[in-house]
Amino acid sequence: MALKIRLQRCGAKHNPAYRVVVAEASARRDGRSVEVLGFYNPIAKGNADKLKVDVERADYWLSKGAQPTDTARFLLKTARKAS
Numbered sequence: 314m315a316l317k318i319r320l321q322r323c324g325a326k327h328n329p330a331y332r333v334v335v336a337e338a339s340a341r342r343d344g345r346s347v348e349v350l351g352f353y354n355p356i357a358k359g360n361a362d363k364l365k366v367d368v369e370r371a372d373y374w375l376s377k378g379a380q381p382t383d384t385a386r387f388l389l390k391t392a393r394k395a396s
Contacts, residue, residue, distance in 0.1 A: 315339075316379035318371060318389070320353065321346060330354045333366050333385060335374050348374070353388055366392040 315338040322343055324330035331353045334346035351366030371389055375381070381389060 316347065316374065316377070318350070318374060318379050318381040318385045320382070320384060320388075324354075328356070333371075333388060335379055338380075350374075351392070364388060364392055364395070368392055368396055 316335055317338045318333065318335055319342075320331040321334045321336070322329060322331055332346075333350045333353060335348045335350060336344065336346040340346070348370065350371050351364070352362075353364050353366075354361065355363070357363040366389060368389065371381075371392075
């Protein structure tokens with residue numbers, strides 16, 4: 314069972330929002346996930362959070378062998394700086 318930390322799209326048409334999830338590598342992009350780690354809203358307005366990720370849980374899954382995608386790796390790095 315190969316695990317990936319990746320983005321799962323949610324939100325309306327032309328208004329994307331993403332969940333940062335741990336999912337099996339063979340699962341579809343918006344398919345079943347093992348755990349939701351946080352969210353990323355690239356077009357957040359006002360005081361709304363743009364990125365929120367549970368870094369401790371992400372580190373747990375990384376220690377178990379989950380591989381982040383390039384975008385997820387960048388977002389985890391950004392979340393660590395913000396913490």
